[in-house]
Every structure is written in structure tokens, then in C-alpha cells.
Amino acid sequence: MVGTPVLFIVIPLLAAFLIPLLGMLWKELVRIVPGLVLAYMLVLSVNLLNHVLIYGPIVEVIAGWRPPLGINLVFSAFSGFLVTLVVFMGLLIWVYSYRFKRNVDFEPAKKYFLLLMMLITGSVGIILTGDIFNMFVFIEITGISGYALTAFYTGRDSAEASFKYLMLGSIASTFLLLAIMIIYSQVGTLNMADIASKMHTIKPVYKIISFIFFITAIGIEAEIFPLNGWAPDAYTEAPGPVGAAFAGIVVKASVYAIVRYVYTIFDLSGAYDFLILIGLITLIMAETAAIRQERLKRMLAYSSIGQMGLVMVAFGMGTEEGVFAALFMILNHAIIKSLLFFSGSYLVYNSKHKYIKEVNGMSKYLPITSLLFALGAFAIVGLPPFAGFWSKLSMLTAAADSNMLFIIALVLIVSVVELVYYLRVVNRIYFFNKEEKTEPKKPTFNALIVMITLGALILVIGFYPDAITGILHKASADLMDKGQYIHDVLSLNK
Amino acid sequence: MKKIIVIILLGTLGFYTAHTFFDIGFGFPHFEHGIKDVYLQKTVSDLKVSNTVTSIVVNFRGFDTLGEVTVLFLAVTALGGILYKRRHEVGERSVLFSASSIVTSGSKLLFPAIILLGVYVFIHGHLSPGGGFQGGTIIATGFLLMLLTYENYSVNHTVLSLVESLAGIAFAGIGLLGFMHGGTFLQNFIEPGVLNNLFSGGVIPIIYIMVGFKVGAELTGVIYTVLHEKG
């Protein structure tokens, strides 16, 4: 074995504490070191994932105390897959922003890279941890990095967006603590597996109350419908890569948290239907909002919220096919939405308000960026032969298997809506004349590399979906097997 | 209108929360085989730390504390990032009126005592109530007093970030040493010694002292950054 899961947290933390010192030695190091750390994490996660797929999950004990006494990290097929995805996206975002932030002073640049690294580390921690209070700590790490990154540009109205995000996040942490304490007061333990094995002893009313508190809290981070007021503003005001990081990383980690609670910890049968319900409401509200948006980044943000609603619905089916479809959509959404954010932020680079009409005729000036944006747009709508097609197809078959015909109808309607508002943008890029005021900005070399990588991935998954489905099947089987999870964690207790 | 909606929402929230907690009950053990009994037993038998809260914070749930220290570190970083100004835009501290000589000489007298108290609190974190976070906060109040009293009092920013970083690296480094010696991160790899001695508990006091330094430096940094902000 090459390493253990705890290194995912410790190495970035060590690097974070070191970065201020390194910055005193050589200023370029503050940009390079986070990239090295993320590259290391990617290598580690790929190695561990290979190991886990063959030999079964790794449960890492911390401070020498077996669960449920100490905190433990669980690297299974499911969490390992998400960690690999998150770290991979993180590395791409780092490459993208490496030169993007050239024109910024040294101090903010140092803080930007440090906070970006911690945003990724916090998300990895949320996914890996096997302890509900430890998850709270990682959610706060992610949150604080997120607030600061949203407010990165001093010129824009970013402080407003960040303040909104912070207020909701702060209320979320209150609810999360209440949920944790209700559970703790009943079972006297904070370990997820231990709680899951003792869940049947808790009175149903406590279960429901703490579940509601919990969903409210995580729902704010996961952009579930009435709680996502912060998201469009934050996506618009934050720097482009940070928007991609929210869509590709933070939301994924929060959805993981919800799924872990619903599938493993709580044994409420109504929780699945509840997921479908909130997923559907989120989906409908977000897609109807997206079609009305005038600004490109807001439109992408609402589309992102809608996709997460769809993922929630897929998880809510509670079948292995449903989980498979959800994981496939998570993967595709991370890749495609990042591509859209990256290319989109170049299409409206020099504009103050990022209106959609400002992309008019950009195909003549930014041919590659425009092509990649169009590719992303077609892929996210689910047109064959791109990646999004297979995930939507697996969603439809999963819904058909569970006899949920209304979901099939809704997915098709939503796809049409998505097609309308994405085609509108693509149409403007290719067939409209350029507005006079807009000045195209050529993407940097790094940005181009990242966008082309993402575009290539979309095509690869689109033509050879089998490359990825094996891992996804193992990951979804791993999530469904609750007894195995509890056994894996608690059998160390000898 | 908004107020009414908020009051209705909060009323519902309050009702259900209160109902749940009243039902849970107050002042008696709620569960039978919880982890707390094991903690209370092992802190004496295995760790030789008399303050159970310290042994939980630093050892049993030490990973949380590492995250917590990181949250503080990130808050300081975020503060600096959010309030960043280019060099020429940074203003002087504005003072309405200077402190009288009673305040200035009193602060001078109190400052060493406050620092000493803070150090005492975090060195004895494993024996008595208190610890790194509490001690570090006390130290920062000492600096707050000096910053409020003397308008020209300044803290060296480089030293602050040096202390911050080194203390953080030491915390994570001790954890990694435990990993190499015992096989798990943050393992207590030093012989714990005798209960209630100053040198007991293995790495626990060392980690807590590092936390004390880190928290003291970070809180001072926060105060300093905000004080030098001109409206």
C-alpha cells in the first residue's frame, strides 16, 4: 500500500501552515506548493482506489483508539470514488487558476491558493470521515474557505454575496449542532457506524426532528431549493474557478453527506421519498429560474442547482440502479459544469455584469473556447454521443425499473427546457454579430489545457462509457450495503 | 409582514426544539453504553491525564482539534484576504483621545501578569480546567489591552505568522511522529508517566502548549488586523 487516507488531510494541512513561511523565501512557491499537494493527493487517491476496488474498504483509525472511541476515516469504493473525483477537479482548477491570477498582488494570491487548497481538503474530509462531529468541523473548514473565496475580488459586489452565504452557513451550523446533540443524547456516541447500529433504539420522533435539522443544515451547502438563495450570487461574484469549485467540489461533498445520512445512518423509510420530493422541487424551481436569467453565470448557477436536484431524485429512488445513475450524474456534472464555467467565464471575461447577450458572435474571436462551450452545453443537456447522454439514460432506466413514470416524464421535460436555454446561448455565440462594447479575451495556455482536457473527457466518456461504469457499479453496491459498512468499521473493535 | 413570518417560523422552530429537549430530560444520564464511560476510565488508566476534557480534545478526538486549529488559521487568512488593501491605502489607527497615565502604567503592570496567567493555564491544561484555547485567549487579551492603551503599540506581523505556522506544523508533525511510532496518526507515543504530575500524559501537554501558542498568535493577529482598519 502506498499511503493511508489520513494523509489526505495531514499533508494539505502541513502545506497550509508552511505556505506563509515559504512565501517569505520565494514568492512563486505559494502558487506551486498547493498544486504539488493536489497532485500528490490525486496519485494517492488513485492508488488507494485501485487497492480498495480489489481488497475492500480501508478503515483508518486515528490516535490509536478503535471506533467508536476515536475518530476514523473510511475509504471505501463509494467514498474513494468521490474523493478521486474531487481531488481531480481540484487539480484542474489549480492549473486553470495558476496563471489566471497573475495580475493579482502577492498577498491576495497567497491567500487565494491557500484557501482553494483548504476548500478541497475540507470537502475531502467531509467525504472521508466516519464521525458526525468531525464532519461538522470539515463542513466549517469548507465554509470559511468558501466565504473568503467568494469575497475575493474587492471591486465587485462580492462582499454581499459572501455575507449572504455566511449567514445561511452560520444558521446551518447551528442546526447541524442541534441534530448532532439530539443523536448524541440518545445513543452516547458520535461514530456513524455505531450510531447506525444503535439507530433502532432511538424514539422515532427524535429521529425525525434530528433528520429535519440535519437536512436543513446540509441542504444549505447542497443547494436544495428553499435554502439555495446564496448560490446564484456566490457563483456570479466569485472568481470563475471558485464557481467551478463550488459546483464541482463543495456541492458534491454536501450531497455525499446527505446520502450518507439517508442510506447509512438513519433508517427512516420516508427519507427516500423526502429526497425525491425535495429533489423534484429543487429541479423545477431551478430550471424555471434558469430559463429567465439574463446573466450567464447566474444561468449556469441555476442549471447547476437543477442538476443537483436531479441527483437528489436519483438517490431518492433507493435502488442500486438509482445510486448508479446518481453517481454517473455527479461525475458528469462535475466535468461538464466545470467546463461550462471555465469557458463561460472567458466568453464574458471583460464584462462587468456578465450578460448573456455579451457572448454574441464570440465564435469568430474565441473559436476554441466557443466550441468547448457548445460541447459542454450539448453534453449537459444529454445529447448523444456526449457524456451526459449516458447518465440521463441510466437515470431513465433506473426510474423505469422502480416504476416511477412521472420521473421519466419530468426528466424529459427538463431536458427540453435545458436544451432551450443552452441553445439560446450557443446560438448567440455562433450566429449573432458581436456587440460593439465587448472585448474578447484570449484564454491563457493553462486554461486552454484544462478546458481541452475536460472536453476530451466528455468525449471519452461519451464514446466509451464502459471505462467508468465498472467503478460506478462497485461504488453504488458499496453504498447500498449498510451492514457491511457497520461491520467494516466496528469489527476493528476487538 | 416580514416580522410576522419570522416570528411564526421561529415559534414553530422553538416549539419543536423545546419539546424535543424537554422530552429528552435534564440532569440524568440519557444512555447506557456511551463512549463517555470509556473515556472517563481510559483517561486515568491509559493516558494518565486528570482532566478528561483535555484528553478528549487532544487525544481521543484530537483530529477534531486539528481541524479546529485549521478553522482559526483559515479565519485569520480570510480576514487578511477580505480586508486586503494595497500598501499605500493602509491608514493610520485613528484614536479619539489618548489613555491617561493611570491606564498606561496600569496596563504596563498588568501585561506580564496576564501573559503569565495565560502560560500557566495552557501548561496545566491536562491537570486543571483550561488548556491551549483558553490560555491562548488570555494571552491575546493581554495584547488587546496593550493595543488599546498605547496607540503606537505594534506587534510584529512576521513574528506572529511565524509562531502561527510553526505551532501548526508542530501539531501536525507530532501527529505524524505518532504515525511513525505507533501506526496511527496522533498516537500518544511518549510514556504517559504518573497521574497528576506536571510531566504526564505523553504528547498531550506538548500538543496543548502548541495550540496555546497558535491561538494566542492568531487572536492577536485578528485584533491587530481589525484595529488597523479605518472605516
Next chain:
Amino acid sequence: MNNTYFDLLDYMIYGTAILIILIGLYGALVKKSLIKIVIGLSVVDSGVNLLIVAIGYLKGGTAPIFSPGYLANPIKMVDPVPQALVLTAIVIGFGVTAVALALVIRLYRHHGTLNIDEIKDLKW
């Protein structure tokens, strides 16, 4: 286990904590001044922390410290876990409050006011 004489007091401790949370939330949601909103959020934090510590309380219990010189009986000690969790929660609450205040300073720098009605993007 339940001593009927102290029932009112029991209710009062949880009740006070929950009331503090509600007051804080009210302040954060209704008040117009940014500073008051931040104060509201930190009042909420205090209420939650009080509630958490109260859950671990044991009637007639002692502090979970095995000091020499007084009877240290693990069975009579209050639950140390919520106290440790509260320590973490306090520090995190501090971090969030610091960031919130920094944002308020930024907003004030930009708009020259603390009233959220005059900062148009803050409405929702």
C-alpha cells in the same frame, strides 16, 4: 431518577438556551443593521453552546477532572464529551464571527452604510 422538585428548573435551563437561540435568530433575520445581524448570529452560537453543555449535565455531578484531594468518582462525573464538543464549537463560532465582521467592514468601506436596505444586493 427524576426529582420532581426541580422540574421547573430543568425546564428553565433548556428553555433559556432555546430562547437565546430564538432571540439570536430573530435579530439575525429581522434587524436592519449589519452589525446587529452579526451580533444575532453570535448570540445564536452562545445559545447552542449552552444547550450542548446542558445535555451533558448530571444532577449532583462533579467536573470530569481527577484531581487529587477530592473524591473523584467517574460515575458521579458530568459527561465530558459535550464539553469537549462545545470547545470546538466555540472556536469555530469565533472564526465565523471574525470573517463576518471583516465582511461588514468591507461592505461599509464600499457603501458607507450599515443599513441593509441601502445595500441593494443584500435583499432576497
